[in-house]
Amino acid sequence: MNTLPSDPIMLLSVINMKLRDQYDSLDSLCDDLDVNKEEIINTLSSVNYVYDETQNQFK
Numbered sequence: 001m002n003t004l005p006s007d008p009i010m011l012l013s014v015i016n017m018k019l020r021d022q023y024d025s026l027d028s029l030c031d032d033l034d035v036n037k038e039e040i041i042n043t044l045s046s047v048n049y050v051y052d053e054t055q056n057q058f059k
Contacts, residue, residue, distance in 0.1 A: 003033060004040075008047040015040060016057050026051055 023029040
């Protein structure tokens with residue numbers, strides 16, 4: 001995750017903002033930013049957040 005914060009809470013904020021404002025899915029965000037989807041999911045799950053596809057955000 002070269003362009004994203006390593007801190008899970010900061011990552012959550014950035015990812016949710018980008019999902020809200022720029023991307024229609026986590027897959028498109030990861031493809032565009034060339035980041036590992038599983039790494040994002042695992043990092044955010046470590047602070048009890050899970051991706052909700054229907055709302056396109058981590059909750």
